[in-house]
Amino acid sequence: MALRDNAIIGFAETKIEARAGRHVWELGGEVLESLIASTGTEKAEIDGMLINASISGAGNCFWSQTTAEFLGLELDFCQTVDIGGSSAVGAVARAAAALDAGLCTTILLLNIDTQATDQATLNMRSFHDEWQYPQGLLGGPADFGLLSRRYDHLYGLDVEALGKLAVTQRNHALLNDNACEKLRKPITVEDYLNSRMIADPIRLLDCVMTCDGGNGLLMTTRKRAKEKGLDNFAVPLGYGERTNYRANENLTDITETGHCIAGQKAFAQAGLKPQDMGSYQPYDDFLIAVMIKLEMLGFAKRGQGAAFIKEHNLAHDGDLPINTGGGQISAGQPGLAGGGVNLIEGVRQVFGKGGARQVKNREYALVTGIGGLRYVRNWNTSTALILGAEG
Amino acid sequence: MSEQMNDTLGVKRQPPPHFSFSEPYWEATREGRLVIQYCRKSGQYQFYPRPVSVFTGSRDLEWREVSGRGVVFTYTVANMARPPFAGHTPFLVAAITLDEGVNVIGNLINCPLDKAAIGMRVRKTWAPLPDGTNLLMFEPDE
Numbered sequence: 001m002a003l004r005d006n007a008i009i010g011f012a013e014t015k016i017e018a019r020a021g022r023h024v025w026e027l028g029g030e031v032l033e034s035l036i037a038s039t040g041t042e043k044a045e046i047d048g049m050l051i052n053a054s055i056s057g058a059g060n061c062f063w064s065q066t067t068a069e070f071l072g073l074e075l076d077f078c079q080t081v082d083i084g085g086s087s088a089v090g091a092v093a094r095a096a097a098a099l100d101a102g103l104c105t106t107i108l109l110l111n112i113d114t115q116a117t118d119q120a121t122l123n124m125r126s127f128h129d130e131w132q133y134p135q136g137l138l139g140g141p142a143d144f145g146l147l148s149r150r151y152d153h154l155y156g157l158d159v160e161a162l163g164k165l166a167v168t169q170r171n172h173a174l175l176n177d178n179a180c181e182k183l184r185k186p187i188t189v190e191d192y193l194n195s196r197m198i199a200d201p202i203r204l205l206d207c208v209m210t211c212d213g214g215n216g217l218l219m220t221t222r223k224r225a226k227e228k229g230l231d232n233f234a235v236p237l238g239y240g241e242r243t244n245y246r247a248n249e250n251l252t253d254i255t256e257t258g259h260c261i262a263g264q265k266a267f268a269q270a271g272l273k274p275q276d277m278g279s280y281q282p283y284d285d286f287l288i289a290v291m292i293k294l295e296m297l298g299f300a301k302r303g304q305g306a307a308f309i310k311e312h313n314l315a316h317d318g319d320l321p322i323n324t325g326g327g328q329i330s331a332g333q334p335g336l337a338g339g340g341v342n343l344i345e346g347v348r349q350v351f352g353k354g355g356a357r358q359v360k361n362r363e364y365a366l367v368t369g370i371g372g373l374r375y376v377r378n379w380n381t382s383t384a385l386i387l388g389a390e391g
Numbered sequence: 392m393s394e395q396m397n398d399t400l401g402v403k404r405q406p407p408p409h410f411s412f413s414e415p416y417w418e419a420t421r422e423g424r425l426v427i428q429y430c431r432k433s434g435q436y437q438f439y440p441r442p443v444s445v446f447t448g449s450r451d452l453e454w455r456e457v458s459g460r461g462v463v464f465t466y467t468v469a470n471m472a473r474p475p476f477a478g479h480t481p482f483l484v485a486a487i488t489l490d491e492g493v494n495v496i497g498n499l500i501n502c503p504l505d506k507a508a509i510g511m512r513v514r515k516t517w518a519p520l521p522d523g524t525n526l527l528m529f530e531p532d533e
Contacts, residue, residue, distance in 0.1 A: 130407045131439045134526055135496050136399050136469050136476045137484045145467025146486055153465070153509045200468035200481075248445050250435065250493050254465070375439060376464070376486045376494040 001100035003093065003269065007225040007390070008234040010039035010218040011347040013340075016180045016332035017116075020212035024056045024114040025070045027214035031110060032071055035218045039230070041106065046218070048104025049075055050091040053082035054113040055335045058123040067110070077104040083243065084371025085283050086381040087111065088215075088339035093239040093385070095219045105220060112214035113335025120335075127375050141207055143373045144286040145199030151255045151288065157201060158306030162287045163189035165322070166205050166329070168314045169284070173326025175316070175357040180211050180332030206287045206329075213334030215344045222390070231391040234350040237364070238270030238386040244374070245382065258382030259296035259368060266366075266384040267298070274298045277386075278361030280320055281346040283339055283370040284327040289379075293368055297384065316357040324349060324357050339369045343385070350389045363389050396468070396507075397482045398500035398528075399518075402475050406522040413440035415454045420525040425515055426454040427493065438493040459515025460532060461489040466499060466507055483507055487529050501530040 012034035014027050049068055057063045064080040077098050081087040091109045098104055151157055170187045173179040195205040225233050242258030282290045291305035300308035314322040325331055325345035328338050346365040348354055365387045372380030409417050419426040428437050430444035437445050444452055466485035483499035514532040517525035
């Protein structure tokens with residue numbers, strides 16, 4: 001058994017809302033019902049579940065089993081995945097490992113969060129309260145402000161390229177009915193450049209907006225998928241993950257991330273190259289993360305991410321479609337279910353269900369995750385997943 | 392014209408929570424001394440305080456006083472901030488590479504925006520906290 005002996009047989013997603021006004025488990029129920037219906041699966045067949053550690057669920061030390069209880073699931077394998085925005089992508093590899101090990105046969109991968117409705121803040125038992133917040137360094141935009149300034153120092157920060165990325169993703173959100181309605185308004189490069197500074201050089205339109213939402217996948221073995229008579233599914237072909245890249249070095253280059261390791265591993269396992277990808281669905285908490293990952297994953301040389309963005313058509317009908325659903329920046333970030341936004345879009349494209357934004361080449365898609373932010377570093381966990389179409 | 396930056400000296404901060412293994416740092420700040428952890432086995436400093444050496448996993452760590460001098464590694468401008476920092480923007484937050492080879496985050500004060508630059512020499516300065524400890528900040532080293 002190997003990663004590619006497993007199959008994603010269904011995907012589901014709620015609409016992303018600025019404030020859903022519903023309990024987080026209601027979104028979970030919506031995702032579950034949709035997956036059962038779209039895959040012709042009986043609820044009783046689901047014997048495994050992975051769920052993201054959500055902000056609205058923070059403080060519940062029994063998060064996965066309580067969620068399973070509320071959804072009426074009887075399980076042989078049940079686990080919370082707590083690698084932040086990397087949890088959704090990381091769950092695919094963990095589910096495959098669980099299927100390979102015979103821990104379960106049909107597994108629900110659920111990502112839900114109602115951070116906006118609950119007005120919940122991230123409960124981090126970490127370095128922030130002692131070493132970062134007292135200095136007024138108050139969150140993601142400030143961390144990415146430090147990162148962006150350093151990138152500017154090393155390579156020059158091309159804000160026109162970031163603006164192009166902002167516009168491309170926004171245009172994709174206009175074609176995505178599940179994107180947050182507040183964000184479904186066209187923007188121009190000038191709008192991006194003129195948006196107010198939050199943590200110079202981070203502008204408002206560099207950032208995600210906190211929303212509510214849920215999404216999920218259903219996975220089983222490829223053998224079982226075929227036995228069920230399913231003829232269209234996505235296969236995980238390559239995966240890489242790295243947490244706390246260069247943890248035992250003091251002065252690291254903060255523009256270099258664990259994706260250089262995770263990406264190499266994923267491409268090697270899949271036997272593919274960046275040029276083979278039909279679409280690229282990178283985790284996008286901030287636009288510069290998308291650009292840096294182009295460099296880390298081998299699409300562009302170091303410092304050449306902006307040139308790559310300017311030289312390529314990144315639209316859904318272009319030569320490298322990027323975040324074809326709008327990404328989190330233009331579809332909304334449903335808290336720590338946010339990693340699922342990019343993942344579900346990758347799966348959707350591989351299934352050929354992209355509708356008005358379907359990419360030309362659905363054979364392969366690359367999805368990434370980013371989880372957690374570090375102290376004068378980039379991020380904690382970097383993940384890369386290559387999906388292939390079957391059927 | 393240079394944009395004058397605010398500082399955060401007037402922010403009413405509560406003393407931050409301390410982990411057990413960072414107490415020596417905070418105690419030394421009462422006397423205006425900056426001490427950081429040093430791993431004897433690897434001969435390297437580390438920051439922020441950890442329960443073990445991040446280089447070897449050993450608990451054989453000692454606290455050494457350092458000069459508090461270094462260079463700006465990177466910085467950002469807090470243009471927006473929530474309480475208790477609201478109303479104090481814009482202010483500069485920097486990561487400083489101390490001469491001993493670790494990066495430390497601190498406010499950069501007494502520094503107009505057009506003067507702030509990566510590579511600029513800085514030195515430590517302290518902002519008092521209500522419990523008698525001090526918060527580390529930096530200013531241009533001229």
